[in-house]
Amino acid sequence: MTEQVFDLVLRARRAITPEGERGVSVAVREGRIAEIADHGARLDAARTVELSDDEVLLPxxxxxxxxxxxxxxxxxxxxxxxxxxxxxxxxxxxxxxxxxxxxxxxxxxxxxxxxxxxxxxxxxxxxxxxxxxxxxxxxxxxxxxxxxxxxxxxxxxxxxxxxxxxxxxxxxxxxxxxxxxxxxxxxxxxxxxxxxxxxxxxxxxxxxxxxxxxxxxxxxxxxxxxxxxxxxxxxxxxxxxxxxxxxxxxxxxxxxxxxxxxxxxxxxxxxxxxxxxxxxxxxxxxxxxxxxxxxxxxxxxxxxxxxxxxxxxxxxxxxxxxxxxxxxxxxxxxxxxxxxxxxxxxxxxxxxxxxxxxxxxxxxxxxxxxxxxxxxxxVAGKGGLVAGNDADFAVVAPEETVRVDVAALQHRNRVSAYDGLELKGAVRRTWLRGEPVDPAHPGGRLLRRSS
The missing domain is CATH 3.20.20.140 (Metal-dependent hydrolases)
Incomplete structure (x- = not known):
């Protein structure tokens, strides 16, 4: 039986890396990016998530x-x-x-x-x-x-x-x-x-x-x-x-x-x-x-x-x-x-x-x-799809149109200059240290300056 090396592998045909846009498989271990490989690379993991063709993986x-x-x-x-x-x-x-x-x-x-x-x-x-x-x-x-x-x-x-x-x-x-x-x-x-x-x-x-x-x-x-x-x-x-x-x-x-x-x-x-x-x-x-x-x-x-x-x-x-x-x-x-x-x-x-x-x-x-x-x-460990960084991701659909509805925004008071605007680019999912963000079970950490 093949050993499960990684906790998670995210596969994206489009991802924004420091080298530019390319297809990747991002391997995650213990909340950090362990490896960035080509999209088709064989990586064993407990979970594998494949992004849709219209989605792009961002840090x-x-x-x-x-x-x-x-x-x-x-x-x-x-x-x-x-x-x-x-x-x-x-x-x-x-x-x-x-x-x-x-x-x-x-x-x-x-x-x-x-x-x-x-x-x-x-x-x-x-x-x-x-x-x-x-x-x-x-x-x-x-x-x-x-x-x-x-x-x-x-x-x-x-x-x-x-x-x-x-x-x-x-x-x-x-x-x-x-x-x-x-x-x-x-x-x-x-x-x-x-x-x-x-x-x-x-x-x-x-x-x-x-x-x-x-x-x-x-x-x-x-x-x-x-x-x-x-x-x-x-x-x-x-x-x-x-x-x-x-x-x-x-x-x-x-x-x-x-x-x-x-x-x-x-x-x-x-x-x-x-x-x-x-x-x-x-x-x-x-x-x-x-x-x-x-x-x-x-x-x-x-x-x-x-x-x-x-x-x-x-x-x-x-x-x-x-x-x-x-x-x-x-x-x-x-x-x-x-x-x-x-x-x-x-x-x-x-x-x-x-x-x-x-x-x-x-x-x-x-x-x-x-x-x-x-x-x-x-802020250490943030800002890029780079091995060693925190496994923090935004999955976006850059061509999807969204209409801003102030009543649906998550901030406390329903006032916004963007209300009613039609915008391009939907955020579909957000991951923090290799886990989908679930506001019902908040997993954020309080940070200290890195340098």
Whole structure:
């Protein structure tokens, strides 16, 4: 009798590997990829699963920008609902932002509260960002940043303008410099919400139902000026720095120059900036409000070109939900509505719809939405169909059309800018460490930084 060497073999006529698209047999042992062989290879296993001809095997997606909000604002989103949504969208790893939970993840005690809340209820793997705030970013106070680093956070988020919640303050330029230098001294990563508060203060206030009013309140120059500060600080300190949710293409020449000069800078954008344009936002549709804002068609085209050129490294959701009342859907007032787009579950389909139409490939998608987020966030064993990595997979049907129904989404509150859209690319199954994800029996783990 032939010995059963592997726990599982997944066979796919199409799979996205680091070498490109090809047919494979992926052998799994003890939750890790043990071998990648040709599709027709003879591999003995306890289970063998053959993908359909219209399906493609991808590594599990990695979303390094998710606001879970638990504990403290669990009515906005929680670990159980967020990770169910992630799994439904092919995402096998998320990294949780240090706000809008209470307490925020700005102390070791706050991190412990996050981990306690998440434990035993996550359907996918979860890492955690720490936070750089005035209380731990002034001279003599940065020891808490090092303590959080030692506890395994993936890096540190900083706001250069008000965050929207009082318990997570933004950094003045000198505080940002102090935090960046301290984080660089122990080899950490700082990730930045880059909008300049002075520019925002000088812009007209948003009010009423017209999206143009909100867009004018968050001008391109706010991002441009703040990104210039991040680049100058990274150039001076040598600290690895990451621009969050880039929306304004006006900053791309600054980013190109910095990267050409070897500044340790990476950049993300989000599905809503790549798939929605300001000209299409209806009056009163506050589900589209986010900061920085969704901008115009020409801006979107420039972001896609930056992805093609490698100036933008990755695409992640910035899933930032709230309760429906905070979106002021009844009045449609962009001035008072909470800013945030809920897109964790539909990110792959939204981006693939536009990417395919623009001539990009599934290999590009894997780079933007799996490999690079894993590398930037320091998540070990993720991001590629590679022997030794975790056996995390997304099975997708790239030609299948799906219509987004907000009532069927898995995140907690049924508000989404994608509601009603017809998108290309269905996520059919998600596997975590060699097992199909079953939210009724959550098997996700809490992660620590790998480097």
């Amino acid at each position: 599990g997606l990695v979303d390094s920008h998710v606001h879970v909000n638990e504990p403290g604002r669990t009515e906005w989103e929680g670990f159980a609902s967020a990770t169910r949504a992630a799994a439904a969208g092919g995402v096998t790893t998320i990294v949780d932002m240090p706000l809008n939970s209470v307490p925020p993840t700005t102390t070791v005690k706050g991190l412990a509260a996050k981990r306690d809340a998440a434990r035993d209820q996550v359907a996918v793997d979860v890492g955690f960002w720490g936070g750089a705030v005035p209380e731990n970013s002034r001279p003599g106070t940065t020891g808490e940043l090092k303590a959080l680093h030692d506890e395994g956070v993936q890096g540190f988020k900083a706001f250069l303008s008000p965050s929207g919640v009082e318990e997570f303050g933004h950094l003045a330029p000198d505080e940002f410099g102090t935090a960046a230098a301290a984080i660089g001294a122990f080899g950490g990563l700082i990730i930045v919400h880059a909008e300049d508060p002075g520019v925002l203060d000088g812009a007209p206030a948003a009010r009423g139902r017209e999206y143009a009013s909100f867009l004018a309140s968050r001008p391109d120059e706010a991002e441009h000026a703040a990104i210039a500060l991040v680049i100058e600080t990274a150039r001076r300190t040598g600290t690895r720095s990451h621009i969050l949710h880039l929306s304004s293409a006006t900053a791309l020449p600054l980013i190109a120059e910095a990267k050409a000069d070897g500044v340790p800078l990476t950049v993300e954008t989000c599905p809503h900036y790549l798939t929605i344009v300001a000209e299409q936002v209806p009056a009163g549709a506050t589900q589209f409000k986010c900061c920085p804002p969704i901008r115009g068609e020409a801006n979107r085209a420039a972001l896609w070109q930056a992805l093609a050129d490698g100036l933008i490294d990755c695409v992640v959701s910035d899933h930032s939900p709230s309760t429906p009342d905070l979106k002021t859907l009844d009045t449609g007032d962009f001035g008072t509505a909470w800013g945030g787009v809920s897109g964790l579950q539909v990110g792959f389909s939204a981006v693939w719809t536009e990417a395919a139409a623009r001539g990009f490939t599934l290999a590009d998608m894997v780079r933007w939405m799996s490999r690079r987020p894993a590398e930037i966030a320091g």
